[in-house]
Amino acid sequence: MSFSFIKHETKIDFIGLRYYAFALSALMIIVGGISLVMKGGPRFGIDFAGGVIIQAKFNAPTDIGKVKKVLEGANLPGLVVQQMGKVKDNDFLIRTSITEGSSENVQKTVAQALDEGLGGVKYEFKRIEMVGPKVGEDLRGKAMEAMYFAILLIAIYISGRFEHRWMAAGLMAAGLFAGITALQYFQAPQVWLVLGALMITLALCFVLRLNYALGAIVALIHDVLTTIGIFSILDKEFDLTIIAALLTLIGFSLNDTIIVYDRIREIRGLKTGELLPVIINKSVNQTLSRTIMTSGLAFLSVLSLFLFGGAVIHDFALAMLIGIVVGTYSSIYVAAPIIISLSPPDSEDLAPAKAPKARTA
Amino acid sequence: MNRNLRWRVLLTLAVMVLSTSFVLPSVPGIKNTMLGKILPDTAINLGLDLKGGIHLTLGVDVDKAIENNMASMSQDIKASAREENLAVLKPTPLPGTRTEAVLVGADKQEAFEKLLKKLYPNLKVDGKETLPEDRVKYVLSMTADYKKYLARLTMDQAVKTIRNRIDQFGVAEPDIRRQDNNRIQVQLPGLSDPDRAIAIIGKTAHLEFKVVDDTVDAASAQQGLLGPGRELSVIMHRGPNNTSSESPIVLKKEAVMTGEHITDARATIEQNNNQFSVSLTFNPRGAKIFERVTEENIKKRLAIVLDGKCYSAPVIQDKISGGKAQITGRFNQEEARDLAIVLRAGALPAPVKVLEQRTVGPTLGQESIDAGMMATGIAAIAIIIFMALYYSTAGLFADVVLLLNIVMTMAGLAAFGATLTLPGIAGIILTIAMAVDANVLIFERIREELRKGVRSAEAVDKGYAKATLTILDSNTTNVIVAIILYQFGTGPIRGFAVTLVLGIIMSMFTAIFVSRIMFDLYLSKRSPDAPVSI
Numbered sequence: 104m105s106f107s108f109i110k111h112e113t114k115i116d117f118i119g120l121r122y123y124a125f126a127l128s129a130l131m132i133i134v135g136g137i138s139l140v141m142k143g144g145p146r147f148g149i150d151f152a153g154g155v156i157i158q159a160k161f162n163a164p165t166d167i168g169k170v171k172k173v174l175e176g177a178n179l180p181g182l183v184v185q186q187m188g189k190v191k192d193n194d195f196l197i198r199t200s201i202t203e204g205s206s207e208n209v210q211k212t213v214a215q216a217l218d219e220g221l222g223g224v225k226y227e228f229k230r231i232e233m234v235g236p237k238v239g240e241d242l243r244g245k246a247m248e249a250m251y252f253a254i255l256l257i258a259i260y261i262s263g264r265f266e267h268r269w270m271a272a273g274l275m276a277a278g279l280f281a282g283i284t285a286l287q288y289f290q291a292p293q294v295w296l297v298l299g300a301l302m303i304t305l306a307l308c309f310v311l312r313l314n315y316a317l318g319a320i321v322a323l324i325h326d327v328l329t330t331i332g333i334f335s336i337l338d339k340e341f342d343l344t345i346i347a348a349l350l351t352l353i354g355f356s357l358n359d360t361i362i363v364y365d366r367i368r369e370i371r372g373l374k375t376g377e378l379l380p381v382i383i384n385k386s387v388n389q390t391l392s393r394t395i396m397t398s399g400l401a402f403l404s405v406l407s408l409f410l411f412g413g414a415v416i417h418d419f420a421l422a423m424l425i426g427i428v429v430g431t432y433s434s435i436y437v438a439a440p441i442i443i444s445l446s447p448p449d450s451e452d453l454a455p456a457k458a459p460k461a462r463t464a
Numbered sequence: 465m466n467r468n469l470r471w472r473v474l475l476t477l478a479v480m481v482l483s484t485s486f487v488l489p490s491v492p493g494i495k496n497t498m499l500g501k502i503l504p505d506t507a508i509n510l511g512l513d514l515k516g517g518i519h520l521t522l523g524v525d526v527d528k529a530i531e532n533n534m535a536s537m538s539q540d541i542k543a544s545a546r547e548e549n550l551a552v553l554k555p556t557p558l559p560g561t562r563t564e565a566v567l568v569g570a571d572k573q574e575a576f577e578k579l580l581k582k583l584y585p586n587l588k589v590d591g592k593e594t595l596p597e598d599r600v601k602y603v604l605s606m607t608a609d610y611k612k613y614l615a616r617l618t619m620d621q622a623v624k625t626i627r628n629r630i631d632q633f634g635v636a637e638p639d640i641r642r643q644d645n646n647r648i649q650v651q652l653p654g655l656s657d658p659d660r661a662i663a664i665i666g667k668t669a670h671l672e673f674k675v676v677d678d679t680v681d682a683a684s685a686q687q688g689l690l691g692p693g694r695e696l697s698v699i700m701h702r703g704p705n706n707t708s709s710e711s712p713i714v715l716k717k718e719a720v721m722t723g724e725h726i727t728d729a730r731a732t733i734e735q736n737n738n739q740f741s742v743s744l745t746f747n748p749r750g751a752k753i754f755e756r757v758t759e760e761n762i763k764k765r766l767a768i769v770l771d772g773k774c775y776s777a778p779v780i781q782d783k784i785s786g787g788k789a790q791i792t793g794r795f796n797q798e799e800a801r802d803l804a805i806v807l808r809a810g811a812l813p814a815p816v817k818v819l820e821q822r823t824v825g826p827t828l829g830q831e832s833i834d835a836g837m838m839a840t841g842i843a844a845i846a847i848i849i850f851m852a853l854y855y856s857t858a859g860l861f862a863d864v865v866l867l868l869n870i871v872m873t874m875a876g877l878a879a880f881g882a883t884l885t886l887p888g889i890a891g892i893i894l895t896i897a898m899a900v901d902a903n904v905l906i907f908e909r910i911r912e913e914l915r916k917g918v919r920s921a922e923a924v925d926k927g928y929a930k931a932t933l934t935i936l937d938s939n940t941t942n943v944i945v946a947i948i949l950y951q952f953g954t955g956p957i958r959g960f961a962v963t964l965v966l967g968i969i970m971s972m973f974t975a976i977f978v979s980r981i982m983f984d985l986y987l988s989k990r991s992p993d994a995p996v997s998i
Contacts, residue, residue, distance in 0.1 A: 158828065210659070229828040231658065235819040238521060241645075242954070249952035256944050264937060344887060347949055347957045351894065351964070354945035358898075358938040362905070365934045393908040400850065400904070401897035404843035408893050411842055413835030415513070415828070416886055423894075 113388045117435060118380045118443065124436035125444075128325055135332010142335060148342030149232060151246070153239035154181065154200045155209045158230035159217070161193040165224055170195055173220030177212050188414040194229070209233075230415075246346045251300045253350055254320065255279055257357060258304050262316040265364055272316075275307040314442050319360050322438035326356045329429045330422060339418055348422035355401065356430025359394055360438040366390050367439070383439045391435070398431040469988070472981050479973075480868065483875035490878060506878045511885035512822070513956050514836075516829035517653035518661060521820035522626075526646045529618040529814035530561055530611055537584065538563040538604070544583055550576050553599075562590060562605040570598050586610035615646070621813040623648055628809035629664055647819065651955075658823045660802065666816050668771050669806040671723030673757065674715040676765035676777050682712040693717050697767070699774040702794035713774055715767050720757040725750025729807035731800035734792070740800035741792040742807065751787025759783035770803075836889035843893050844870065847900055855907050857997035861982040862903040865974040869899040869967065872974065876966040885959030895967025898942065902975030905938075906931040910998055921992040924983050932976055939968050 117124075139145060149156055171184045174197060181200030188194050201209050210231060217226060234242070255276065262272040282303040286296050301324065308317035327349055334341065366386035370377075377385075405427060409420035490508040512519050538555035542565070545552040551568040558564050567576050573592075580587060584604075591603040606614075623642055630638045630652065639651040655661055677694055685696050695717045698710040728745040746754055758766070758780050767777040768791050775793040795803065848866065851859035873895060877884055910927030918926065943965055950961035987996070 160827075227825065227827065229825045231821065231823040233818070233821040235523075235817075237523070238820040245952045249948050252951075253945055253948050256948070257941060260940065260944060264940075343954060343957055347887060347953065347960055350945050350949055351960075354942040357941040357945075358901070361938045361941060362934060365937060369930075389912070390908075393904055396854075396904045396908070397897070397901040400847055400900050401894070403846050403850070404893050404897045407843035407846065408839045408890055410839070411835060412839040412890065412893075413832055413886075415832055416836075416890055419887065419890060423890075 113391055114384075115388060115391075116384060117387045118384050118440055121436065121440035121444065124440065128329070128433075128437060132325070132328050132332060135329060135335060138332060138335040142338075145331060145335060145341045146338065147243075148340040148345075149198065149234045149239070150342040151239050151243045152200070153234050153236040154198060155231070155233045157197045157210060157213055157228055158187060159195050159197060159213075159226050160229050161195070161221075162225040162227075163193070164191075165193055165195075165221065167195065169221070170197075170217075174213065174216050176220070177216035179209065179212060188417075192414075194414065242343060246343070247294065247297045249346065249350060251283075251297050253353055254300060254304055254323070257323070257353070258308065258313075258316045258320055261319050261357075261361075261364075262308070262311075262313040265315040265368060266313060268311075268313065271311045271313055275304070275311060275313065275316075278307050279303050315364055318438045318441045319357060319364070321441050322360055322433040323353050323356060325433050325437050326352060326426060326429050329433075330425050333425050333429075334422065337421075339421065342418075344416070344419040345422050348419050348426065352423060352426030352430055355427060356433055359398065359431055359434030362390050362393065363387055363434055363439050367442075380443055383442065387435055387439050394431060394434060398427055402427050469981065469984055472977070473985075476978050476981060479872070483868075483872045486875035486878045487871055490874070504879075506881065508874065508878045509881065509883040510829075510833075511883045511888065511956060511959050512651055512653055512829075513824050513886045514829050514833050514884065515653055516655075516824050516826035517651065518655050518658045519820075519822040519955065520650040520652075520662065520665070520818060521643070522648045522650060522666070523817045523819045524619060524622045524646045524648060524812075525815045525817065526615045526618050527561075530606070530614050531557070532814075533614055534561050534563055534606060537587070538565060541565060541580070541584065541604075545576065545579060548575065548579055550579065552576075558603065560605070561611070562603055565602045565604060566595065567600045567602060568598065570594060570600050573600055576602075580604075618813045619646060619648075622816065625810050625812050626650065626665055626816075629805055630661075632805045632809055633661065633664055635661070648816075654826065658821075660798070662818060662821070664802050664805060666818060667806050667812075668815050669723070669809075669811045670771050671726070671807060671811065672719035672769045673721040673754075674717075674719050674767045674769055675757075675761050676767050677714045677716055678765065680714045682714055685714045686712050690714070697769065697772065697774050699767070699777060700793065713767065713777065715769070715774070719769075720761075720766075721750065721753050723807060723811055725753065726807055726810075729804040731795075731797065731804045732790075733797075739792075740795045740797050741790050742795070742800050742804050744789045744791065744807065746787040746789070748787070751785070754787060754789065755783055755785045832886045836886060840870075840889060840893055840896075844896055847896060851900060851903075855998055857986065858903075858907050858910075858983070861979050861986075862900060862907070862975075864982065865903065865979045866896060866899055868978060869970050869974045870896065872970040873963060873967045876970065877963065880962075880966075882962045882966075883955075883959050884963070885956040887956045888959030888963045891960040891963030892967060895964060895971065898939070898968060899971035899975055902931075902935045902939075902971055903979055905935055906975070906979070907998055910996070914996070914998070919992050920990075920994060920996045921987050924987060924996065928976070928980055928983075935972065935976060939972065942968055 167184060167186050171182075174182055174184060179199040179201065181198070183196075183198040185196040185198075186194070187196050197213060199209055210228065214228075217224075258279075259272045259276050262275065263269040279300060283296060283300055286299045301320075304320060305317065307313075308320065330349060330352065331341075334345070339345075363386055366389055367382055370382045370386055402424065405420055405423045408416060409424055412420055485503050486506060489503050489506060535557055538557070542552045542555055545567075550572055553566040553568060555563050555565040567573065577589070580589070586607055586609075587604045588607055589602055590605045593601045595601050619642060623640060626648060627638075627640050630640065630650070635652045635655060637653055639649075641649045643649050650665065652661055677691075680691060680694060682696075685694070690696060693716060695715050697713050697715050699713040700708055700710055702708045725746045726744050727747045727750075730743050731740050732743045733740055762780050762782065765777040765779050767774045769775070770791075775791055778792070791803070844866070848863045851862045851866075853859065855862065870892065873892060876882070877888075906927050909931045910923050913923035913926045914920070946961045946964040946968070950958050950965075953961060
């Protein structure tokens, strides 16, 4: 005996709904963007900003306000104290922006302040991390580079694989490479490099009519921007693991997108003579149960990580949770419909006049 | 059972046995049993974030080493010029590893330049200027090749020295690696006292013996009245209860001897009090130098200077032969021991700075392991129950395959000697979802075919055939992302990338190949038209 959540022949008009979806996406990105602007950019963790964090566990229940107050007297620049995990764990994360010298001095200062201020409450430093400004800068550069390469390789793969146009894909890679080299020649900062890479990729996809790649990349950018925006609204920090989560959700979201594209390719291969909007609607509907099943299961397993995986991996799991929801939504509502919206107007699939010549039953 | 199917079953069983044998050694308690002896010797490595330990990135100040080399070279030039009866005045360092030297006697230029070419092929003349009073000013600099050579030498020596020190300190399985940009990465698993380790690793340990100039009053020297060839240093006085104070002391600039001649250093307890000192043994050459130096400076004080700080300055009572000396400085046992370690292991060729430090205590490591196992277990159980309910018999196939996937991923980690980190555990959890995804794709396809009215066996066939390409496609992007993560990530993130890639590859095998076998076995006992439980 078995059952299914999704009625097997759903006929939802996703294409008809696309403008509502675009509006919703735009709204999410704009709200996230406003939050980012108001907070002066993303909140970088010490991986990228440099600084010291100390995770301290107290033996007795300690009020976070008290810990804060005690440490504020110790003259630590950029001090932030956060509760980690559950309140009963008495775990606190102490962060400062000190980067000169080793972490040893910060550690001593914190220990001294806690010894004096908390009157004999025992504590243990479970984790100490210090990232110097130079290393922080390097890690930032590396993260950007990773994003850039992810976009490049995925664009090449999708255009080659789905449109059988490896030539065009190669051309795009060459154009992208040339553009980035030019930007590097003028010593543009890394952020501009990545933005430039994105712009060039999008423009090339458009010019070379790599519609699938274009749709997939727009969906990816949508996912990453939305997740970053939500993270900013939730006031969460960006560190290396969050970048890893962003890249992973790119892979995940793409996974969904590819399944839909694969179906579009298959139905088009049948040459039923249907127009692209109909084909896309059919494809999304036919893969809907699978999309929701796997995304649901992925959500379930990451939820387990979020709830039980411990404080260290908490934000990673949160980013993945947000990303899975956004990525699933974007595969259905963004990646597929956008093929139509971004297709050049003379595309043969859209013009009924140029109906396919051969029809098979 | 047809032949083809039998072979596939045998292959699967072989893979299962192999994977299990690779995973079992990592299960606590198995290693020491009879079984543990015949199993492969490959337990899963745990990352520092799980077993606790210190991760350090050290920056070696290579420029400083090059500068020092330049300074000593210009002193040498003066000396070798004198041997050729050439007078060279005050070689002074200039910024950018250049040095300025003034030659007396303009007619001797040719001889001086010949000497430079012969004895100092690594220097080049950057500029020459005729000064009044028959003098010529030379600006010398190092060739680029020599600078590169020195940089490499400095890094090699720094890595060697740090490795030496860590070995002497006694850390199991340290990992020391050279990185780009004059950096060294050090990983010390399972250390409880990070500060001490960092102090030992990071100490330059440049030991010098210098003669104290007691004819100059330290107080007036502090106001800038310092004769030529003298320098102002500080001497440490240590009182009881870890108190210490410093006072100025005037030393002759030139070190009469350095730590390079030390063959052994040990912490020794002093007889009359409960304090420790470090006794040094010199090699024969060092012993000879030390004997000469002490002979020449009887009744004077000899300062023992470590990294620019004077620890003690005893009066030389008599010439010391035999090549032994002692550094007293009211050390406690730990300090004396650590000092002995760094002196034995030798000085670092250049100052070293801690650029990045990540220390995870053993409690947090264990907590992370527990939490990670818990999360993995709950995720697996939830998915197993869900799949069984949603796809019934086919769901059970997927469940068996899922468990096999987890075992195989762990076996892959052990077999390749990869490191399991906390993000790596997250990777395993994601892999669980992805492995199931492949089966969901196949099952949904089969359901689709069945709805079209296709016969069971054929529907299964078509489902697998159609879904396989899609699975390959969708997994490829995940592999691309994982490879990028591996390329650019640091330790823990790399662990994530590794488990992700392993899990995806294993899932291709388990979800496509193994689950198909179960379907075939299941279908072989039924008539082709009997409904499939999916």
